[in-house]
Amino acid sequence: MxxxxxxxxxxxxxxxxxxxxxxxxxxxxxxxxxxxxxxxxSTSVPTMTPSAIPTPSRxxxxxxxxxxxxxxxxxxxxxxxTRLTSLGVGDIWGINLSPEGKYLEVDSSTGVQIYDASNLKPVAFLPTAIYHYYHYNTTFLDGDTKISASNSYQGYIWSLPDGKEIRHVYFLHSDAQKSPYVPTYQSIPDAAWQKVFVYAVPFQKTGLYQVDTGEAIYTLDYNAAQAVISPDDRLVALNTGDKLVIVNYEDGEVLQEIPETGIKSLFFFPDSKMLASIYDNQVKFWNMTDFTLIDTISGAGSGIEYEFSPDKSVFVLHTNKAFRFYRTSDRVLLNGIGGNGIKFTADSQGVFVDNGSGQIAYYVFNEDRSKMTLSSSLAGKGFASLQNFSSRLAVWNSVAVSTDNNDILTIRSTGDPHGDYIKSLLVLDVPSGALTSVDVGDRGTNGFWGMSAIWLPEMNTFVMLMETPEGIHELYLLDQEAKSLTPIITAAxxxxxxxxxxxxxxxxxxxxxxxxxxxxxxxxxxxxxxxxxxxxxxxxxxxxxxxxxxxxxxxxxxxxxxxxxxxxxxxxxxxxxxxxxxxxxxxxxxxxxxxxxxxxxxxxxxxxxxxxxxxxxxxxxxxxxxxxxxxxxxxxxxxxxxxxxxxxxxxxxxxxxxxxxxxxxxxxxxxxxxxxxxxxxxxxxxxxxxxxxxxxxxxxxxxxx
Missing domain, CATH: 2.120.10 (Neuraminidase)
Structure with a gap:
């Protein structure tokens, strides 16, 4: 070794x-x-003798x-x-803007970095003990006044802007708590982090537990591969491999067992009235009042993923073949479009679709969401179009859009099937129609082959998280006037x-x-x-x-x-x-x-x-x-x-x-x-x-x- x-x-x-x-x-x-x-x-080693080698002061x-x-x-x-500081932040893998736009949050392997979103000056460093190989989720709470970071093993809450730790809890409890977090272990805490539903954990039975004490509220005799909780915290749906099981969240009463095999994933609809079970090439929809099958969508393809529009009025099923858009209320198919990635507008009135041929198509929804119509198209590729890069984040955020929909960020790539890297960034100013091209250049070992981006309203530009082929991430600010990238966090x-x-x-x-x-x-x-x-x-x-x-x-x-x-x-x-x-x-x-x-x-x-x-x-x-x-x-x-x-x-x-x-x-x-x-x-x-x-x-x- x-x-x-x-x-x-x-x-x-x-x-x-x-x-x-x-x-x-x-x-x-x-x-x-x-x-x-x-x-x-240095001088050659075989004849090495002490020698002065002057270097200028710097x-x-x-x-x-x-x-x-x-x-x-x-x-x-x-x-x-306590860990006081570090010379570097380690690797970074996620960025988020706070709800009120005050802070840019950066997820890193050493903790959460908070920046002032108006000037990108550091505000606070929030250290985590979360094992760095397995990413954590961050969420702003109570507007811009608090932030949490958690994975299935543990979680933190801090106040902002002082960065004071308010709470640190473990969602899983065992004598082996000092062991590194294992990504197959799963837990779903409630919003207040008072209770946590645990499954797929060898040292804890499936069930609901008190977060602070680890005491079981109830346990279930099921080995669940997946579990989801309804948005209204009323039901838990379990995939046991041979059954779909519906359980009362509060007391663990088993409400229904449905013989089902081949389930890949589960999700509840926003109103909690319907559950979807995803299989290879089909999706089933279940009524959560009487637990009966409502209908089935077949021929959807393999590897199905889903996403809702920000207002939940439209949902999308995505496979490697196409994006299928449905009205949430009655599952009416609005359109099926081939492509690499999409991006809903913040107001849910439209969606950008990267069609995979160097064009970004923009579709608009009518008021009752019964139609989606092609409105315009623009040159460029989405972030998920790079041939050597695959990311769920890039699929659902394939372009970046300003809050007012007036600025749209896309990319132009080399197109090399052996190494498809970002060649330039394209920013379209919608009102004027002006297109700004910013050369990325040869950064990293060979260049960047993945990215995500966020609009910073106070700075009137985009901040971008770029990925190298080595899996290293760097953060840059786009300077449209200078047509250049300003490094914020670079990798050693x-x-x-x-x-x-x-x-x-x-x-x-x-x-x-x-x-x-x-x-x-x-x-x-x-x-x-x-x-x-x-x-x-x-x-x-x-x-x-x-x-x-x-x-x-x-x-x-x-x-x-x-x-x-x-x-x-x-x-x-x-x-x-x-x-x-x-x-x-x-x-x-x-x-x-x-x-x-x-x-x-x-x-x-x-x-x-x-x-x-x-x-x-x-x-x-x-x-x-x-x-x-x-x-x-x-x-x-x-x-x-x-x-x-x-x-x-x-x-x-x-x-x-x-x-x-x-x-x-x-x-x-x-x-x-x-x-x-x-x-x-x-x-x-x-x-x-x-x-x-x-x-x-x-x-x-x-x-x-």
Missing amino acids: KTQRLFTILFLVMILSACAPRTAPSAVPALSPSATPVQMT PSILAPRVPAVSAPISVENIGQL PYRWDLAISFSPDSDLVAFARGNQLVSWDIKNGGYWPIEFTPSELVDSYNFDTTIHFSEDGKLMTLSDAIDVNRVFSTADYSMVSQSKEGGVWYGTKNETSPDGRYSAWTSGSYQNFSVTVVENGNGNAAIDLASGQEVDFAFSPDSRMIAVSTSTEQSSEVTLYDLSTGQPIFTDVGYYIQGTYAPKVAFSPDGNYLAIMTEMGYPQIWGIP
Whole structure:
């Protein structure tokens, strides 16, 4: 595992060092560390001798300041330990505008980012402990005053704009609560998060539970593959594989069992009077008063999905063949149209349809929704038309439209079947008929092949979430006047994160990722990325990457995995010298606590390492604190705690132990941890901060707020 990983690192380093550096924007704070680096060139390794390599001084790149703490981290206040900030947001996958238009919300792997929708300045960061591989849902509550984030496992509610956490609950309860969230587990909480319906969970029976206590209100003897709750919270419909079961939501009374097989999904109509069951090539509609079959739509095709218009007056059935539009009240077919994606207008008076041939058709509905008529068409493709990109979000939001329907955003793509990327963005001003084309250019590795967009009324333009072929997402603002894209959140290159360390005065956090060394001034808000070419191409790596500061903090030394040491000045980040030998042999970390009372070390072999600690000089037996495929540890400055990180096949976590007892006193339970290798950990010398460096994420700074 380690050798394979290190080969991967070497390969990435070779590629990245050969690529032109990317430019980070300077107008928007809290960006991922992807700014233009200074390229450092090393001498050849076989004849390596210390040599001065001058580099000009340069200003830092804008980065977040770490919030002030109320006290150093201690055994007594460890329960208050909180993630304070991160240099980057990790990956982002969703954007939403608040109902009143005040905030832009961005879903990320480290939490929810809130921006002022009038200027895109950061308002609040809302951290979540939701396992990052499985996306969560966000919803604004009470207008723009609150926001929630949840998945089937847990949920949060915060107030806005202060970002104060109001509530954090678990919807699933078990002794294995520390295990990573499994996406097949399902729960449906009520609007108030007082009760939750649980199904498809091995350690909990299907049924209704109290959220706060986990106590069952009732349980059912069904193994349900799907469950849906009616909008009026009166009924639950279950698909058990061989039956369609209708249950009273409040008390669990089984109202009807209908023998049915082959059900793919279920949905209630907005008035709760009718239930639809979807199969391959047909949809059945059931009366929820007497539970009888009303009618059946056949020949709909396979892979059926559905969507309602914003006012619920029209619903659509979509297959890979066509979109079929029906009037909700009586299921009358209005039209069947081939295409890749659609977008209803906000007022539900019309719908845009991407017909798949480079044209977007606009249809309007008459008042009683008995007809839909082609009104006009415009050049361009929808977001779901890209040949290598498939997203349910893009299918139902295939174009972006301004609130007043006067601005319409579409795309033009390369059309290459082997790599169909976005070539340009097209914005149609409906009143004037003017069409603005904005070149996207070659961004990411090959370009962008997926996107979604939202209209920002206060800024009078669109903000766009763009996806690269590597699955990385970036956020851009469209500048129609300049015909350009302004980066808001950009992704750092895909690189392994290797080491992290604080300066003696606790002002700097230095970390290594791939062939880049970054120094982050956490007190003043700035960072400096330094890149260098690989010093030697070898068959394998044998050393752990480490970072050390001189006692006066003026120099920092990076020792890489092939035992090459580079010394940099913290005054101007020039490389002062370079030498060989002195690295830390892989898997043999040994440290003594600052007061000399304890010793700790790592030991083990392939995918099985452990952290052991012993109190020196009193004859006590050594204690194995934790083990995993990879491990790391760091003593606290007061010598009372040790932070230990571990990894398994599916997750990684950081646990703090009380050295006087050997017992765990805090664990992040996979909190913000990205990747399946053990994060690197470090305490600041002043005891105020704990830094966590994840495998492919960003430095996280923890403390007592």
